[in-house]
Amino acid sequence: MINFQQQMQHKKDIPVRTLPKEFGHGIALAKVSPESFWEDEEVMQAHRHDYHFFVLQKSGVTVMEIDFQQYRTDKPTIYYQSPDQVHRAVQVEHIEMFMLIINNENIAAEYLTILQSISPLKPLAVDLEDLEIIEKTYNLCIELYERTTDKLHFSLLRDSTNTLIALQLSLYLKYSNTAESQSRFERINKAFFLSLEQNFRALKRPAEYAAQFNISVSYLNESVKNVTGFSVSHHIQQRVILEAKRLLYHSDKSVKEIAFELGYEDYPYFSRLFTKISGMSAKVFRSKNRD
DSSP: OOOOEEEOOTTTSOOEEEOOGGGTTSEEEEEEOHHHHTTOGGGGSOBEESSEEEEEEEEEEEEEEETTEEEEEOSSEEEEEOTTOOEEEEEEEEEEEEEEEEOGGGSOHHHHHHHHHHOSOOOEEOOHHHHHHHHHHHHHHHHHHHOTTSTTHHHHHHHHHHHHHHHHHHHHHHTSOOGGGOOHHHHHHHHHHHHHHHHTTTOOSHHHHHHHTTOOHHHHHHHHHHHHSSOHHHHHHHHHHHHHHHHHHHOOOOHHHHHHHTTOSOHHHHHHHHHHHHSSOHHHHHHHHHO
16 A cells, blocks of 8 residues: 655644655555555544545445544445545445545646535445446556556556546536536535635635625525525535634644634634534533544
């Protein structure tokens, strides 16, 4: 299995796993067995990546915790984890798994935009026909990955891994509404969530998001509420509090430091907001979840 490096910054921040320097091209592939999986003991510790993580689980059982939700997988499944998500392995039994890790620079712009617009993604079970072509593609990518003496090695590797990404994306898109079939409300809702993910630390008011799309606040609210059942303000607050929970649970930053990192200079206001959304204070949340 790939020997990852870890920046152990959990005393002040969420640990971030980075690619070793020998993978300077920003792409790595591996076929993972139960034995090789457990060579990396730190997968059991909550962490983020600084890269994109694609997986095909062909067989076996896994339980993964991603942003406080657990997902149990016991059938052929693909999944994707973005750089921002905090996750850890809870249970792994008899697995046969393929994985691709790749940085932003090596993902085709079109595919990166799609990933940003549909993330976060839940694990997706695949049928035998889809499993066959995905497994073939992973095996081809791994073979090309190992042919380091080829004159066009990096081009072959980058292009083949983007084919793999496109294949996995196409399966996710098959089970979601395509842009052509989406209503205007759905398109605005998707654009809002993409902007929210990029800007939640800086932009806290619905009017700031509405201005990005040249629409009124009331129309943005109508669009988002029509699709999700909740207002724009609700989603802004929920996204901020999710990040606060990540930092409270996985780092030793003070509540005041977390408030400032998330764009709140008014610490008492942030504390009241956290209590309102979470039903408990930030300090109680930290102590309760670390017991």
